[in-house]
Amino acid sequence: MRSTSRGPGQRAGLTRADVLTAARTLLAEGGIEALSMRSLARRLGVAPNTLYSYVRSKTELLDEVLDGVLAEVHAPEADTPDPVAGISALMTSTYTVLLGHPDLVPVFLARQGARGANAVRLGEILDTLLRRAGVDESDVGQARRVLIVHAIGSAAFAAVGPDGERPLAPADVTAQFTRGLGWLLVGITAGSSPPGGAG
Amino acid sequence: MRSTSRGPGQRAGLTRADVLTAARTLLAEGGIEALSMRSLARRLGVAPNTLYSYVRSKTELLDEVLDGVLAEVHAPEADTPDPVAGISALMTSTYTVLLGHPDLVPVFLARQGARGANAVRLGEILDTLLRRAGVDESDVGQARRVLIVHAIGSAAFAAVGPDGERPLAPADVTAQFTRGLGWLLVGITAGSSPPGGAG
DNA sequence: TTGCAAACTGTACACCGTCCAGTTAAATTG
DNA sequence: CAATTTAACTGGACGGTGTACAGTTTGCAA
Numbered sequence: 001m002r003s004t005s006r007g008p009g010q011r012a013g014l015t016r017a018d019v020l021t022a023a024r025t026l027l028a029e030g031g032i033e034a035l036s037m038r039s040l041a042r043r044l045g046v047a048p049n050t051l052y053s054y055v056r057s058k059t060e061l062l063d064e065v066l067d068g069v070l071a072e073v074h075a076p077e078a079d080t081p082d083p084v085a086g087i088s089a090l091m092t093s094t095y096t097v098l099l100g101h102p103d104l105v106p107v108f109l110a111r112q113g114a115r116g117a118n119a120v121r122l123g124e125i126l127d128t129l130l131r132r133a134g135v136d137e138s139d140v141g142q143a144r145r146v147l148i149v150h151a152i153g154s155a156a157f158a159a160v161g162p163d164g165e166r167p168l169a170p171a172d173v174t175a176q177f178t179r180g181l182g183w184l185l186v187g188i189t190a191g192s193s194p195p196g197g198a199g
Numbered sequence: 200m201r202s203t204s205r206g207p208g209q210r211a212g213l214t215r216a217d218v219l220t221a222a223r224t225l226l227a228e229g230g231i232e233a234l235s236m237r238s239l240a241r242r243l244g245v246a247p248n249t250l251y252s253y254v255r256s257k258t259e260l261l262d263e264v265l266d267g268v269l270a271e272v273h274a275p276e277a278d279t280p281d282p283v284a285g286i287s288a289l290m291t292s293t294y295t296v297l298l299g300h301p302d303l304v305p306v307f308l309a310r311q312g313a314r315g316a317n318a319v320r321l322g323e324i325l326d327t328l329l330r331r332a333g334v335d336e337s338d339v340g341q342a343r344r345v346l347i348v349h350a351i352g353s354a355a356f357a358a359v360g361p362d363g364e365r366p367l368a369p370a371d372v373t374a375q376f377t378r379g380l381g382w383l384l385v386g387i388t389a390g391s392s393p394p395g396g397a398g
Numbered sequence: 399t400t401g402c403a404a405a406c407t408g409t410a411c412a413c414c415g416t417c418c419a420g421t422t423a424a425a426t427t428g
Numbered sequence: 429c430a431a432t433t434t435a436a437c438t439g440g441a442c443g444g445t446g447t448a449c450a451g452t453t454t455g456c457a458a
Contacts, residue, residue, distance in 0.1 A: 050438080
């Protein structure tokens with residue numbers, strides 16, 4: 001923990017994983033504003049610059065951490081019996097996970113939902129389910145984005161405001177999310193061919 | 200423009216409106232990152248502290264400016280013949296205005312869409328139109344929020360990313376917004392009993 | 399004419415991300 | 429084994445940020 005206990009050249013024995021883990025801890029403990037390169041370095045007992053041996057920039061670090069959050073999302077199997085129920089479950093899980101990290105949500109939005117491995121994986125599952133639900137191929141991409149916008153956007157509205165005040169009760173926002181998801185699914189699947197046998 | 204040309208006590212003759220106007224100009228010229236208390240003061244030829252005579256904090260200033268942006272939204276009359284078309288027009292105008300201020304969108308999100316006079320006004324019109332479209336009274340609030348989430352969220356996805364790169368072509372995002380809006384309107388106006396969303 | 403609130407400056411605090419120039423330990427090579 | 433390269437790490441700095449405190453001066457009201 002002492003940063004004065006080591007001179008230049010002396011190693012602290014860090015790994016990239018250490019840095020990312022510490023970043024997540026800091027985030028969980030004090031929210032986004034508790035995560036600065038300096039506070040992170042302080043916690044690792046290291047000079048701020050050291051972090052740049054493991055991470056190109058704070059942006060890259062944030063991207064990594066954000067995608068890690070998406071690992072918590074519980075995705076249904078792509079061949080789950082009822083695709084529409086699967087979509088609903090997937091989006092609801094995404095929304096719930098985001099709710100667990102309120103101040104990350106605006107950061108997510110600013111990055112269009114992150115582009116890491118987990119994001120890609122979830123996106124592919126969603127696409128598959130949409131196709132299986134009979135959504136026209138030309139509509140799949142738009143439907144995916146609309147659903148993601150709804151999940152992240154709803155989560156953003158549930159997050160604490162600038163003054164730490166919470167303008168809407170979380171239960172209300174969740175009800176709104178669920179309702180909106182239902183509406184969207186009605187609209188998206190309206191006039192689509194039945195899932196049938198050939199798919 | 201010279202900050203050294205005036206000693207303590209000498210007045211610059213500013214008004215609150217001057218400050219807000221300069222803030223909007225700065226924003227229009229260089230985006231959100233060009234608007235700092237210091238750059239604003241520099242432009243007004245004044246010391247940074249001076250601004251705190253007109254504004255409680257940067258947050259308050261931002262709130263004011265954000266609500267001002269919403270004044271650009273073209274809202275239909277509340278008694279327009281076709282309420283559903285009215286909702287569509289209102290949301291599309293909102294979306295378009297937001298697109299014109301890309302880097303403000305994340306700020307909007309972080310503030311749950313601003314709470315100023317213009318936001319309230321638009322919200323009331325939207326509520327009226329929803330009721331006239333036959334939406335159940337108990338659903339009006341949720342429908343309003345879902346629509347707002349969709350508009351702001353879609354705009355956020357169209358905004359430039361962290362590296363200034365634009366991952367999606369604006370035309371595509373607009374198509375996605377329009378499509379999603381259509382789906383939502385179908386769902387919202389499709390009877391008042393809850394649809395089969397398994398969430 | 400006096401008094402006072404409001405407008406304004408100087409200075410400072412505590413941060414921020416990140417760059418540059420070292421120093422030293424470990425890994426690699428001969 | 430010795431020599432050399434590479435990677436981890438520090439000190440210090442640069443140029444920014446929002447904003448608090450204490451002091452000056454101005455214009456207006458009493």
